[in-house]
Amino acid sequence: MDIDNVVTGIVNSYEKYEGITKIDRGALINKNEIIKVIDLMQKILFPGFFEQKKLKSEYIKYYVGDICESIKYILNSQIVKAYRCCNDIDMEKMNHEQMQQKADVITDKFMNKIPDIIEYLNTDVQAAYEGDPAAYSLDEIIFSYPGVYAIMVSRIAHQLYLLNVPLIPRIMTEHAHSKTGIDIHPGASIGKYFFIDHGTGIVIGETTIIGEHVKIYQGVTLGGLSTRGGQALKGTKRHPNIEDYVTIYSGASILGGDTTVGKGTVVGGNAFITESVSENTKVVVKNPKLDYISSDKE
Amino acid sequence: MDIDNVVTGIVNSYEKYEGITKIDRGALINKNEIIKVIDLMQKILFPGFFEQKKLKSEYIKYYVGDICESIKYILNSQIVKAYRCCNDIDMEKMNHEQMQQKADVITDKFMNKIPDIIEYLNTDVQAAYEGDPAAYSLDEIIFSYPGVYAIMVSRIAHQLYLLNVPLIPRIMTEHAHSKTGIDIHPGASIGKYFFIDHGTGIVIGETTIIGEHVKIYQGVTLGGLSTRGGQALKGTKRHPNIEDYVTIYSGASILGGDTTVGKGTVVGGNAFITESVSENTKVVVKNPKLDYISSDKE
Amino acid sequence: MDIDNVVTGIVNSYEKYEGITKIDRGALINKNEIIKVIDLMQKILFPGFFEQKKLKSEYIKYYVGDICESIKYILNSQIVKAYRCCNDIDMEKMNHEQMQQKADVITDKFMNKIPDIIEYLNTDVQAAYEGDPAAYSLDEIIFSYPGVYAIMVSRIAHQLYLLNVPLIPRIMTEHAHSKTGIDIHPGASIGKYFFIDHGTGIVIGETTIIGEHVKIYQGVTLGGLSTRGGQALKGTKRHPNIEDYVTIYSGASILGGDTTVGKGTVVGGNAFITESVSENTKVVVKNPKLDYISSDKE
């Protein structure tokens, strides 16, 4: 019968390509739970904005405490699952209890970083307001700016990345990528007062280091020079350094681990930069000449 | 105890950075309700496409009337909340009832614009069909073209923007931005028969004015020249004018409030334009010379 | 009364613009059901990754069989609806039963292609792992890479496209486009070991042909040269051929149906290519000179 053939065909192919199956393997990461952590974090990072009830100061500690507990609870169990997924040699020596203990320690360390994340996000919102003439209020920025969302997720994920949590930070930033078109690798280190305008098409690579008061527009790539090396390049510094007060306009690419854009420099739209630029410079694409052909002549 | 420290740390930081909290402030905008308005609008702008039941002409007026009522109901309450959020001086003098009355008047004006929106969208769908050889039917366009979705939301949001509704128009267009990668500021004025192909990475700024029969491809920016002025630039004409029958190919940037692309002009891919272009011109990037290096020599 | 005017205005405009209404027409495609097919396919293409329970090999055939049944059930009814939507002359001659029989045959053919899709996706995941130094494990790639998601949907939709199913393939790929910013037309033919990095802003046109071991970065367009012809161009070969082992870096555009990028060639970032490139070539944008203006002098 037809259906039996279809099923047998599929099941047989699982045996051939078992790298892309999880059959008979348990403890799977739950993407929805990880997104829930982001949603819960958003509630305490911008308290009151994403809650339908009015938060009152007399109750605020219970509100925060209960959300912290939920974050801790979910994060804990997902981190244990992430440890089991990864092929790390040190992990493989651990039993379930040791993993759980390690996850506990990690989660606690993460929770203690939340006030720092709030401090940084406060500067990011400030930077967005000051940098964008189209912004009418801080509320508008927090409610609707994709850049602020992407930075928030990236700041959360970066803390987990620093704590060597596998898989989860990347799932977080890819969620933000999917919602905003802004792809910030959790490994990227980003200073205060970071402002992304419009955002779609931005790529910020794993080993990028960004200073304070940096502004970036849509379509900007802070990437690697070549990926020919593949896995062999893992761990090397492949992405650029952007110093304080740099502005990078839309479509510009800044590539390479040795490339540094100096303090206060402005990179013009569509610039393609693979070598360092000194401080306080304005880099403009020498106008790639345009032909103006009258349509009469065409 | 550890958790108490975490909670205290977070709560204390709320006091420091109260600009990004809404504690003890009520009347919050509800993003989901605003998205619901978009969904309801879509049901009456393209009747029958986003409804699982078959709409019948004998019932259609009840269907439309009930949806109008729901739109009016939700919009009303969200507009009042938006008034409360914004820091407008005129608003601050109003009491709750005056705001509600103002919201009533505004909502009514908006509702009366719906037939115009339908008229415009009809031309947009037409333009998409005629402009895209890959389009097999009007149905395909309405069901699946991100450009049509983004234009629809932008036409809705623009009407609210013209009525000086704060916050809501932007939340609407950012929702469309998130789903499509097309970022049209609600302030942009757009003529009939507007066609966006593919769309991802398009930015259309607040003070842009677009004529009729304009076609735009992915990665196009209609933006400002520099944002150095920040909030000081608010309200000035910062974005270009695109006249009738202009086509702008992918990756092109047209920047500046004084920049006008004349009627019938075609702007080639990746062109970077900061000065006006006359009518019926074909602007082509003089091929930025390419080096063809044989890999033998590499 | 005001509301009556609004309703009448809207209902009247439906009569004027009936191309964008579905009133008194039934049998409508259900977008959510089509997305459900994608979700179900994902469960059997990467078994265990998107399921919260642990899959066991002793049960796997029932799991696969039941999902196959659901896919078949939904796909069947949606294909019949799609046939009714399209304006195909051959279709119009068919009655409901004939359409249903045709849909049955088509669905069966599609189901038999699933093992092939698994085979191809296995190579894609392999290519992603080998090509991306930032990838820590196959799991990370399957869970979080937008490129893998877009390719998966494209491989599903392409099979339906080859079976001449109207509407549905495009709705599928536009769903992936919305989630990833990667717009692959279901008509595009794509070889094994295809890797898309970052992805946002990628456009791959309907008649594109891509070989094996091809790598593509964000912002790449494989498009048509001009769309001036509109519907007259339908069916012609408008998009390029990309041969085996080609790498195309971010922002590059390769346009035109006669344009072929030869085997092993590397296309540099932002290259704008409208003519064929021979094999094993490295195409680099001759650096569009940059001006470095010290801000002292500005």
Next chain:
Amino acid sequence: MDIDNVVTGIVNSYEKYEGITKIDRGALINKNEIIKVIDLMQKILFPGFFEQKKLKSEYIKYYVGDICESIKYILNSQIVKAYRCCNDIDMEKMNHEQMQQKADVITDKFMNKIPDIIEYLNTDVQAAYEGDPAAYSLDEIIFSYPGVYAIMVSRIAHQLYLLNVPLIPRIMTEHAHSKTGIDIHPGASIGKYFFIDHGTGIVIGETTIIGEHVKIYQGVTLGGLSTRGGQALKGTKRHPNIEDYVTIYSGASILGGDTTVGKGTVVGGNAFITESVSENTKVVVKNPKLDYISSDKE
């Protein structure tokens, strides 16, 4: 393997007991859709009570019209399915279109009865208020009295029963039975001003006829004398007649198709009545003597 045995065992038993399977039979009644009809009816029978938004008189016709449309739509398709389920000889001669036409006519007739149902329910609510000293307001009755809910559903289902709709009326009243413990067969004919207090454990049989201003308490049975006949009794008058202004206290049973309780009579708690009672009588259980045993003596 074990699981295969389990599955085979189950599938084999389907062949043996096919009366209780629906395999290879389609067009199944959807219980949830039928409950949805009740919910929609409740919204227009008690307008504003079960809606979170404030209904306005200027919009009310659209609200009602749209709900009517939904009721008609769902009811129609469920009635066709019910026709297919039942084994009626007349039905079996009909093709799908004839069934659909019949369902259309029936649904229209039902819709025209809605104002009558409202009229009756108005009297029922009145009766509840006047009859129950514990009732503080009409609102309390409409919001919370199980008797009112059960009567509402019974009045809806009775109209469908009169129109010979199979299956659906019974599914409706069993839903009310499940929520309230009040089991009124849709065949029962019930006059105005009907009041059920507390309700749990009430049974009202198919051929019961109840006059106006009747009050019934918890645990009352209006039933048949014996069911020994089984299916042979179908269609015969098996349940009692209750004339106007009768009150029946808790736990009383009135049994038999020839049993009539005359106008104005009061039936005391726990009375067991199998013969007619004349008008204006007070039937009291002659106190089944109680023994009072002092626990000293026990």
Next chain:
Amino acid sequence: MDIDNVVTGIVNSYEKYEGITKIDRGALINKNEIIKVIDLMQKILFPGFFEQKKLKSEYIKYYVGDICESIKYILNSQIVKAYRCCNDIDMEKMNHEQMQQKADVITDKFMNKIPDIIEYLNTDVQAAYEGDPAAYSLDEIIFSYPGVYAIMVSRIAHQLYLLNVPLIPRIMTEHAHSKTGIDIHPGASIGKYFFIDHGTGIVIGETTIIGEHVKIYQGVTLGGLSTRGGQALKGTKRHPNIEDYVTIYSGASILGGDTTVGKGTVVGGNAFITESVSENTKVVVKNPKLDYISSDKE
């Protein structure tokens, strides 16, 4: 046209029977919100039983505090709406702010009663365990005994009743009635160690007073003698007093405001009691003689 007639017919009947409509009246009680209060109360009255995550003592205060806040928030707004619904003369003099203040005071008083409710429920669970040989553990009782659920809701509703909150207490107890078949009026006063076994069909009237250590079985009515007076009886003592250590077996009715069942008395199944019974008595129905008819003779 038909549908217009139906709609007009319905809308017209709203004008005739406006007592059962809420058109143009706002501020409606939301039944679902009230049920949510019950669900939240259940979470803190039996902490950990109805929560999927493990509660930890280090976090418990945040958990409780956040739930308290939610209860307070919902209860507050529903109480204000309830005040508006009721036709109380004192209420009508209040403006919205005064109502809100009153609701605040009431909610606070209610919240302070929660520890008392926990104390009482603890005794009820104890009583259930000791009284029922079929109970295997306290867990079984808390998870699955309908009696415990009904008592819990009744103890919550009774506190609100004592605070003169209209509508809400009754909606709460009717929700429990619907789930359990146990109808306890919120006015009933019930002592510690109350045990209801099986429960279905129990009615406990508004002015009932029940002592400590009382056991009640299914089908028991603690009711009024006659309801002939209707609304005129409102406020009078109509239901019995049940003193400490009384057991009432299934189907018994105890009726009348002057009826007191003395301490330690056991009321046998089906007893019908309308007069007081002294202490430590065993009341048994003198066996209503049964006829045993051999079926041979029938």
Next chain:
Amino acid sequence: MDIDNVVTGIVNSYEKYEGITKIDRGALINKNEIIKVIDLMQKILFPGFFEQKKLKSEYIKYYVGDICESIKYILNSQIVKAYRCCNDIDMEKMNHEQMQQKADVITDKFMNKIPDIIEYLNTDVQAAYEGDPAAYSLDEIIFSYPGVYAIMVSRIAHQLYLLNVPLIPRIMTEHAHSKTGIDIHPGASIGKYFFIDHGTGIVIGETTIIGEHVKIYQGVTLGGLSTRGGQALKGTKRHPNIEDYVTIYSGASILGGDTTVGKGTVVGGNAFITESVSENTKVVVKNPKLDYISSDKE
């Protein structure tokens, strides 16, 4: 501050009454998961009735197999949790793995009983159709008869009870009790062709034994004689035996572990039986005399 007092008061009471808390205890039974098992069982016990898609015989084994897998998966994890909840001495000696193995064995045994359950339910549906003149079809019975639902759940729960699974069987039957008003203890042993009509208010105790072809009406109690012994009675035979072909009419009580109702006997409404009745007897309540008081005289 007030809220802190409330929270402290509640948290303190948890320490006093820890029997009714689960703080710092994990592994909690999930009621919703247990209800899900019932829902899944219903899908395979009455295949096609509670599924919106048409089941086809060619696919049926995959459908059944996948549902079996889900049942097994959920049941397994809930049984382990139930073992942890109960205070059984044997259990306490087991470690987590031993419990899991035991749960595996138990679940397998249960799964193998499913064909038997189908066989029994088939007879129950048959009995309902033959016994009830109001039944129009088997479909009506399966869709809407509360008795069939209660028996189904009881037959499922009884198998788990026989396998000594704690807590879960009772939670299952209480769910059915809540929906139907029929309270069958999972310990009760019930023969084939069991028919419950109307159902509300039925109680069937733990040690009841019921033969084949038994019919029971609403309000019937098959209970214990006295519960004075409380927990001391646990495990003793406390409830009656009902032999084959017995009919018990509404409101009858049959009490006591030594009470046997002989084969073929009919117990009349409201009969109160505490001693055995011989075979083929008709037990009728000798009419408790009624007083007929003319209302003139009153």
